[in-house]
Amino acid sequence: MAALVGQRIPRVNDARLLCGAGRFVDDVDIPRVSYAAIVRSTVAHANVTRFDASAAGTAALVMGPDELARRVRGGLPVLWVLGDQTSLHTPVVDLRVKYVGQPLGVVVASSRALAEDIAESIVVEYEDLPVVPDIEQALAPGAVLIDESRPGNVLATLECGDSAADTSVVFGSAPRQLRRRFHIGRLTGVPMEPRGIAVVPDAHGKLTVYTSTQSAHAVRDGIAEVTGLAQHRIRVITPDVGGGFGLKDHAYEDELLVVLAALELGTPVKWIEDRNESLIATTQARDEIHDATIAFTDDGRLLGLQVESWRNVGAQLSIFGGGPLFAALGMMPGPYKWQAVRGVGRLVATNRTPTGAYRGFGQTQAALIREHMVELVARELGVDPVALRLQNLIGVDELPYTNRAFITYDNGDYAASLLRARALIEREIAAVATPDDGRRRGIGYCVYVQLAGVGPSNINQMLGLHIGGHEGATVRMERDATVRLYVGISPHGQGQETTFAQLVADRLGVAIEDIELIYGDTDVTPYSAYGTAASRSIAVGGGAAIVASDRLATKLRAIAAEMLEANPDDIVLGHRRATVVGTNVAVDLSQVAERANQGFGLPAGITPGLLESHQYDPESATFSYATHACQVAVDTETGVVEVEHYVVVNDCGTIVNPNIVDGQIQGGIAQGLGAALLEEVVFDDNGQPLTTTLLDYLLPVESSIPQIVIEHIETPSPYTPGGMKGMGEGGTNGAYACVVNAVYAAVPEIGAVDCVTPLSPSRLWSLLHEASAR
């Protein structure tokens, strides 16, 4: 076997992207296309009393809320139902405005500029309602209700882990306890390519949709529900997609307005979101408060963790509802042994942009809460935080291990990752002299276990998730032994064009350039409810590709054996040939493929053609883990934090391409670091967004990011074919917690009451001044 798996192979699709020949949604040439602009609410809470487009003039089409509502057949689905949640759909248009940026209408014109001019000319009048700007005011007695059917603005209450009774037994007898409140800032994912959609109706009633999405089938399903069109009449195609990070996991209301406009006109319509819209109308993330209590013994044994949580879901639930909070509570136990872990979460409605999936999907917050509480215990007891962790980690021999939220981890060596990370960070710090510059330094750690490779389908159903956890692949060999691999997952930076080719080439005995990945086309590719999301493409989608390829390889060996008068078990595939093991008796795979496709002289029981499909439903989710450690330097005069050294020891099972795994870790760290130190979506008390440009919403830049030392442990998953575990979100989880912990280690006086993120320079400066005033 050529053993392409594990090689640092440069990506096969990069030359195109490097030469500006990528084809993103706005690059797709569509004859006779016109351009849409979205009319959005400028207030956070109101009833719309007038939508007047009489000044619209030269528009091809203007549709306001009434016209749109008449054409809508259903709402957008909420696919995760948790606790006492009643909302299963969200409206596409609503005369009740619940956040700034909510789509109210659509304008179509011959150019984008003209469409935007006309949209601005439309007069919308509102009857203002009291604004519920944040969690505290939503929960206050007498607060106006955003959803009148839900008392107290709580859209659902969910529980996770041990029962209240069992938990109180553990906490009642615990020698020591500590409490902290966590304020988790609101973020947004900021893919560099904003959203966009081009809708092309044809004369036969078929709709072709090009859109920047992670999940073509999810978009198709949303369009079908809203328009009432049959699913096979809708073809959703994803061209190149410029980042997603969880935000592009469903069809949005404004995108549906574009679909309705194109159906009305019967001609193609394109809409490309601008950055301002992206920062107010694309789902945001987090915005949570957590009250955590940890119970422990005098000698450092961790006993229990209780968390009461409130997540600001914004004006309405988005597609995965309270899923991120549920995932946070489910993975709160992390890599430690506890006697009780209990979480109670509440989904709180406010007049802010809806929150949804974002890289980490709640597990990032779980890592911070747990790892920060553990560091507080170490500080309280005066012990080394690494030693305290080692004392409480789940051991190699204790895996598989079921955590207190009934999630069973697979395998690995958590302590080995921690010990190696400590050695590496100490080495990095010792390698350069620390300048005597007056800055205060601290070291932070995070050990996490990441729920990845989500499935199996039956568990999804048990957890209230309305989509299955399987993935499909079809592999087809052409007459010249080149291969097409059709998959339900779809890349937007993760490099599956390369990694999936590595997986399959090894098995079929062909070269990497012989394989083309076909993805993101609902007319062609296998159904996938997720697309690429949730760190599951390589584990679950890769599993499907492996099973389908192995079947095809078996067939190739059978036909080659017939041609070579050998036993199929003795046929080896490699170097584009089928060879009798230990001999130079061989036949070109193209000859085998030609015979299979002709159907001439095939062995008994072998059907003509070379096409195999498999829909793979995993036996279990997979669990990557890692330790992240860093040193920060805090300038107490300015509040600016520099991350000076950063190390990671990661185990994501079998590594298909180390370049890509390291790239995912580095990119994830940048996002976690941004969440820790820079990024925050801010609203004022009237629900007006204040971070509406990339000059207000601060992303990490080159100078924010240190060189990162990455090492791997490779413990293949016992469950997935190929042993891959999935890891795309892990870097985010580790970085957020370890950077925050390092800052609190450097300036512990700011942590006397609450743990607050982001620790932006201005916030940190204020916290330092408040602490010195105490």
Place this chain on the structure above:
Amino acid sequence: MNERVVTLNLNGRRARVRVEARTLLSDALRHELDCKGVHVGCEQGACGACTVIWDGQAVRSCLALCPQAEGATIETIESIATAGGNLHPVQRAMREHHGLQCGFCTPGIVMSLVAAYRSGATADQAKHDVLGGHLCRCTGYANIRSAIDAAWTERDHG
């Protein structure tokens, strides 16, 4: 409608385009002149995805109106190399060091780096001053720094 005819030296050829006076250079390049490698990420000059080389200088094409470029020599990513041809050393290093993921910000970063590479800027200037002016959400920048080191080593010692 206030229209202008603008003449550019675009990617080594004379190009004439009739646009509304308010048309951004980035939009004219993309939609009128078929330079779709000019990517628009923010239209506020913050992200750098739309960077082109204008009379030898890296410039954000979303911050200029097309008529302001009258008579200018403009290079876009399409002029640097074709996907099947010989990549520029910056592009080659980006590929070898996995300096891109989704690839949306990439053309702008390549254009700024190509301008710096030609101008004699040092690797440190390229890594910090030049790359520091671009936003990339996927890579975390570290691999782009590695690519710059490799490309500059080739330039200076190749």
